[in-house]
Amino acid sequence: MTASAPTGPLPKYHQLADHCRGAIQAGSLLPGQRMPSLRALMAQHMVSLTTAMQACRLLESEGWLEARPRSGYFVRQPSVGLLAPVNDPPMQRAPDAAQYVGIHAKVSQFLSLGRLQRFKTNLSVARCAPELYPAEALQQAALRSLRHHPDQLVRAAPPQGCLEFREVLAQRALGAGMRLSAGDIQVTNGCTEALNLALRAVANTGDTIAVESPAFYGLLQTLESLGLKALEIPTSPRTGISVDAVELALRTTPGIKAVVVVPYLQNPTGSIMPNAHKQALLRLCQQQDVALIEDDTYSALVDDAVLREEPLRAIKSWDDSGHVLYCASLHKHLAPGLRLGWISGGRWKARVEMLKFAASRGNERLAQMAAASFIGSAAYDRHLRRLRTTLVTQRAQTAQAVSRYFPEGTRLTVPRGGLSLWVELPQGLSATTLFHAALAEKLVIAPGTIFTNSSRFDSNLRVNCGWPFTPEIDHAFARLGQLVGTLAKTG
Amino acid sequence: MTASAPTGPLPKYHQLADHCRGAIQAGSLLPGQRMPSLRALMAQHMVSLTTAMQACRLLESEGWLEARPRSGYFVRQPSVGLLAPVNDPPMQRAPDAAQYVGIHAKVSQFLSLGRLQRFKTNLSVARCAPELYPAEALQQAALRSLRHHPDQLVRAAPPQGCLEFREVLAQRALGAGMRLSAGDIQVTNGCTEALNLALRAVANTGDTIAVESPAFYGLLQTLESLGLKALEIPTSPRTGISVDAVELALRTTPGIKAVVVVPYLQNPTGSIMPNAHKQALLRLCQQQDVALIEDDTYSALVDDAVLREEPLRAIKSWDDSGHVLYCASLHKHLAPGLRLGWISGGRWKARVEMLKFAASRGNERLAQMAAASFIGSAAYDRHLRRLRTTLVTQRAQTAQAVSRYFPEGTRLTVPRGGLSLWVELPQGLSATTLFHAALAEKLVIAPGTIFTNSSRFDSNLRVNCGWPFTPEIDHAFARLGQLVGTLAKTG
Structure with a gap:
């Protein structure tokens, strides 16, 4: 560790x-x-x-x-190999349209229950320990920026974002095969605002959006808040969204305006889409003239071993028609305290910029300048390599704990990067029941049901590996494993 | 000066x-x-x-x-008295529903034309010179916050906003008669996001919102971006929105979900609503069960002479039913470089918090902590008094320049606070024509037409008084006056 x-x-x-x-x-x-x-x-x-x-x-x-x-x-023999991976869902089932009315209430209930008590161990988040982020270097960059531009707090910032920051982002985008100019980039308040702008640019209230199933609950909340319907598309914990299922959905469900995917380290499963899948999905969206919203929150956390096999390629890198709205953020890999994301809106660029201006004007300068300074330095890549290495260790330790303490029949997918594991309980046991049992012991988990508006994934849970694997966390897994064992006997 | x-x-x-x-x-x-x-x-x-x-x-x-x-x-004899005030609009005319389709395009065209050229003098903004804001004190507050909380950039901020900041805001709200707790306040990315959240909390796509006419163009853009219809309500440059006209509108136009007003120093006219009007409007909204969105961007800039007559009173201060969504910001009076606003959502509090979380998560910590530290100190009131005094002078100087240089028949409203004047050209001359003529001389003005989606106010312009009145600005007014004179002869 x-x-x-x-x-x-x-x-x-x-x-x-x-x-x-x-x-x-x-x-x-x-x-x-x-x-x-x-x-x-x-x-x-x-x-x-x-x-x-x-x-x-x-x-x-x-x-x-x-x-x-x-x-x-x-x-x-890696002990994680002792657990079978989580099963792929049936990939050819009929599309499953949900209105998401009430998803916010459902998620809020879980989140607020988790906050109510002074928990001992919180395994429900998807975030690294603060000490894994370059706090001091960012602080120094912010201090420098304040000293060099002492009046920046009283000067309105440019609506599209600071040029220095957008230039650095454009340079880094080359690393995922994207040729963007600073002018192609709109800075946003995190990836959340980027996704909001992307959805609002391509769809109106009542329209349908195809999403991964399971999907990040934040996306489901955003869809609900915008009055959009969601169509849950089967998604493999290994290879991501089923392109065949998207094709079926586009053929049989009228009025789908966009497909939202997380090609790298999908949340919650951690899947990585093969390049062939990404290209096939892009072609499909181009043929059907449907927007493809690419959420690239996690690619900076892909294992170096994967990168040695194949360098990063964003779907946007193949987009010759402007159908891809690329969204990203610094939140998970650089600074959870900065609300910095960005979007490259493709053919909806002008509309995205209009919506951002009307929604919240330009982002503040200071965070952008501090981030630009750090990302433009060699320390950024050093930080990322170190963080990825740490996460390899923490994921392995967490996976070992699950396989050591959880009863037979538990399944486990260890993604090739990132900060979460995706677990399936044996015998169809309910993770919601486990959530409540764990809460009584001041342990918080993220049950699979918050990642869908269907009744699926109730046997799954997402487990955070972003914190150093301390004896306390080991103890939490031991206790969780006992609780699952008890459920298995009584349920 | x-x-x-x-x-x-x-x-x-x-x-x-x-x-x-x-x-x-x-x-x-x-x-x-x-x-x-x-x-x-x-x-x-x-x-x-x-x-x-x-x-x-x-x-x-x-x-x-x-x-x-x-x-x-x-x-x-005040020379501004030489110009008659801008006329009240006819207050009893039928409600005027506009869809606002295209308002963004119209406004963007004016804004981008104004940005295209390297202008000599920009009278079109509503913003003070950077040197009128406490840059150094805010910089020091930010530096202190960074030193005291060195890891704040890598820790996620609370969704509702920092408690320290909300507590200071709640204390200040007492000054306008509002009894709010920190828990009643949701921090936002400026007043723009606050207004977006308020509108989204109470209305859905296709609904109608009653707005002042003329109104801040940013509000019109936001309405368009949200797919809301707007109903323009006659608004006096002295006393603000006509409550009778609102009543007529609510009686005759079905489906109005909210009324948006700027009680203090309305943008662009600078009107101040008498307390009796505010109370009547609130009663009306309560009786009809319509949301009242109070945009309080400017009240900190109300002249001390006015405050000596009557202390500030927000409409929210009389709201015993939760019908008022109160929105405010630090942008105009403290720090144009900070994107800090807030909203107190009344009976829509929970929905506002949900929408904020789904739209952009919590604001960054640093700006909130710096602002809390400054607002909590005696320097804040000193800054505000000084700024208001400066604006009295700059408004008087600007008004003199208009009356000195503009031809007979020009009308002028000098608001009792704030940083703009509202001018009406003689003989129904078009301020759009003046805009283009001025642009050719590298002067930028804000024509009245961007504050409405009707054909009204084309003879009006909003003039900025936020910059110290230099010989350059004097020269700009002299040249503008000549241009108006030429139009008067040729038009």
Whole structure:
């Protein structure tokens, strides 16, 4: 577990552990195989004995290696493999239109119950511990900006966003294959406002929007607040939304105005859409002249092992017709305290800008300038690499805890990045029942039912891995596992 | 003209000038009357000769006094009195429903034309010069907040807004007669978002909203963006919206969901609603069960002379049924660079909070903490008094320039506070034509037509008085006056 400060270069043992972990993930070192000896690691990587030992101990604590007495370290059968992955939903079922009337009330009830009590452990959020974010570097950037532009608080900010910030965003977008100019970018109050603008740009009250099922509850709340109907499209925990099901829906349901997808690390399942799926979905939307709203909140948290196989590609990167409205945010990977997102509205650019101006005018300057300064520096990529490495560890530790403590028949999907796991309880047990049982013990979980307006996913829960895996969290999982066991016997 | 820094106590000569100006405004000193001698002022107010002289010179520069050789200072027939006030519109005409389709395009065209060129002088905005705002004090407050809470940028902010900020707002609301708790307040991204939330809380696409005519173009854009219809209600440049006309409208037009008013310093006319009108409007809305959206953007800029007659009273202060949604902002009177507004949603409180959460989540912490710290200090009231005094001077100087340079028949309303004048050109001349003629000379004005979706107000323009009255601005008015004269001859 890496609890070190999130800026500055990684310590050497971390770099070495990264290298070995990558080799295991890539299959160069197989489960059961003997690790190179400490002596060999020292020679190959020109590190000290201490560094080699620290690296192996770290990998051991993460569950990648096991130490066998007098034999050295061996690659471990990953214990997460003991749990079968969560099942794909039936992909060819008929489209499922929900009005989402009341989704806000349902979600609010869960959220407010979770807030009412002084909980011991909150596994329901999707957020990292504050210490995993570069607080000090951002603070310094904000202080610098305040000193260099002392009157910025009394000068109105530009409606589209600060040019310096939009330029940095345009540069970073190249990393996901998008060629955007600063003029293509509208800065927003987080991805939430970006999604609101995208939906309002392409649809009117009463229109239907195709969404993933399960989907981020915040999107469902936004749809309800805008008076939009939602059509839940089957979504695989591995490969994301079913493009065939979208096609079926577009053919059979009139008046669908947009499809909303999270191609990377979908919330709550963590699925990643293969490039072929993304391209097929884009072609479909182009042919049917339907807007494609791409929510790219999480791609900065995709594992480096995945990036080594294939670099990031946003759907927007293939969009030659302007059908994609690309939405993103700094909230999850850089600074949960900054309300900074952005949208590139494609053919709806002018309408998006109009709606933003009429909804909330331009964002404040300070946060944009601080973020631009940090993102434009080398510290940004260092922070992201470190955060991703930490999340690999925390996900592995959390997955181990689930497989250790939860009863047989529990299924588990460990995404290839991000800060959540998607769990399925055995025997169709209700996570809502578990929610209430856990709440009595001051533990908060996110039951699957808040990610849908249907009756599905009641056996699922989303589990946060954003916090360092402390004994307290280990204890919480042990207790949760007992509660599930009790439910299994009594239910 | 007061170009001094906006914090710290007012210099003595300013205080003395305030006192004398108040006496003139209250009618204790009448036009043509001799002012007390310098010696008498020194004795009465215990000030030095220099102070007494500076005060008289300031009042002379503002046009309140004239120096007559060897006779001393005399109260001047106010030159703004040379221009008749802008006429009230016919108050009993039939309600005028406009769909506002295209209002954004119309406004955008004017705004973008004004931005295209490097203008010399921009009289079209409604904003003060940056040096009239307490830039340094706010910067220091932000720096302090960053140092005391170094990790605030990486911690998610509370959805309703920071408690410290809401508490300070609730305290200040007492000054306008409102008893609110921090829990009654939802922080927003400026008054624009507050108005959006208010409208969305009470109305759905296609519903009708009664608005002042003329009205702030931003409100008209928001209505258009939300698909709401607007009903333009006759509004007096002196006393604001016609309550009789609202009553007629509610009786004859079905489905009106809300009335939106700016009781203090309405934009663009600067009208102030008498308390009796406010109470009558509230009773009407209560009887008819219609929401009353109170936009209180400007009340902090009401002249001290007015406040001496009658303290501020928000409509919300009489609201015993929760029909008023009170919206306000710091934008105009404290910090145009902060996007901080708030709303107290009355009986729609829960729905407003839901909509805010679904639209943009909570505001960032830093701006709220900096604003709370400044507003909670004595410097806030000092800043407001100074700003109001400065605006009295700048409005008087601007009004003099209009009466000096514009042809006979021009009408002018000088509001009792705020940063704009409302002008009516003679002979029904078109301010749109003037806009284009002025643009060719790199001067930008705000023609009356952007404040309505009807064909009315084309002879009006709103003139900004937020900038210190420099020779450049004087020159701009001289040139504008010539342009109007030319139009009068050729048109």
